[in-house]
Amino acid sequence: MTTGLQRPAGDPIVVDDPGRLTFRVDRRAYTDDDLAAQEMTRIFDRCWLYVGHESEVPGPGCYVARDVGGRPVVMARGSDGVIRVFANSCTHRGALICSQPAGQARSFRCPYHDWTFSNQGELVGVPIPDGYGPGFRKADFGLARHRSDSYRGFVFVTFDPQQPRTLTEYLAGATEYLDLIDDQSEAGMEVIRGAQLHGARANWKLMMENSVDIYHFRALHKRYVGYMESLGSVPPRRRGGFGRALGLGHAANELPPAAARPLAHWTPMFGAEFRPRIEATAARFAERFGAERAERITRTNRALLIFPNLMIIDAIAITIRKIDPAGAGRMAITSVALAPKDEDPDIRELRKSHYLTFLGPAGFATPDDIEIVESCQRGCLNRTVRYSDLSRGMNKEVPETTDELPAREFWRQWDRLMQGDGGRFEVPHRAAGTPAGIPAGTPGAEAR
């Protein structure tokens, strides 16, 4: 379905009315092909986008090839140890210079004409070079290098030469949550081998909304709730915690764990044999960080949305979920597990086991999420029902995690960028005081 690129004034996609406590999204945002094409230029060509984790390229020459923002890229650690992100495209005629998803190489050779590039991007080999005139310089044909940077091991790239923000500026309040995740190991965190590569026949934004929506947990995931109860961990009906705006479209939910956490929060579902080790870790964290911050690191769940398409969920395990649009009605999903590098092997097995129980295309929860976003996509095709509602919690100073603040923050930034302000518009990131009854963290106000 196509509505044309220009919407008449007064016909907005996002209807944000704090006075009436209403927040609505026109469902064309999920189904319209022109809007989907515009998102690629106005959002994915402008923002900082997640590429991968430094641990995925641990040594010199290690690389991964993947799509980021609809573009094939290679993230490679050069022989000099520096991580760079290149366009995965030969500067000669365009072929992919790397067709393996991951590996280790001194150089990348284009299979078309054997042009060869070092793992630092220089063109080092051109067969039959006398076919070019004297003005031909290999230095002009190195791989196109994208601007990239990392924060606490998370590597991002931007395709916008005019992107005015450094990565840290772009991440705004999200850095606080990345710190809480990376602080889980002194040895550093690592991505566990084995990615869950799947997708859904639905608009990518439905999955972003789903990933920060805790309201649906007890309804859609009855089977998982039943599983937890069978293991002796009963999740409370009111989950507590709060939703928090982090600036620039980023947001988080922070809440007490419904289940155990393999790092340092034991409940009966993990089995008695693990209790001493997990409690010993909790004690070590308290010593290292002080009781309050240790509690926040080890005994608090969080779901972090980094605009536009990255989710990091730190609960029964840590998952990094990258959600890529493929037109209005399709998306690709890449999920990996993040864990402490120096994790006890038995705890690592426990972590993987519980990760699989909940997460991934065959877990006890994610398949229902996939099916429900596909169901929403189909339902939105009935254009008579024009809007989706995301107003839960607008009536509260501090919205709960069963409210919809993170989705609203996402949509507000989406709307600003789609309106063409290019992300240069400053959104104040306000850190308010900690309201009473919230053990840790400082909820930011909704950016209205």
Add this chain to the structure above:
Amino acid sequence: MTTEPTADEAARVRLWHRVSQFLFTEARLLDEWRLLEWYEEMLTDDIRYSVPATDVRGEPADALGLIDDDAARLRQRIGQLLNGEVWCENPRSRTNRMIGNVEILADRGTHLEVAANVVVHRFGQGRSDAYVGKCRWELVVEGESFRARRRVVVLDHETLYEHGKLSIIL
């Protein structure tokens, strides 16, 4: 000219036939959603059912997969599928398992190593998906029949982008 099969060959053919029948019965029970019968009559108490990730072939122990069920979790999975709690399998999808290239890789007396190619067609909620993979069983010999102690399905797909999810038992 025909030659009579040796006693040894005849025994191998009979064993192959019995193994094939076991695999076909298993496929039929799964297709007919007779999951409890399958669980109780065709698997050992220490069954391990796993589906490795599509980007890491084989079964590297250190990698994360898609499914790694012990008996308890497989029993949970079955219970959820049967009682309607699994929203995406309610209504139940229709499935058709095709099994081919059945080979007995090793006969260790008390148990067999068996391999086969499987294609599981799944239809439901407007979708039609095919899961293509290589299945490995460790079958414990039990009289004239068997019980599966290990069941690994290595998918040949590069990703499950088309399928989105894996909500049935392969």
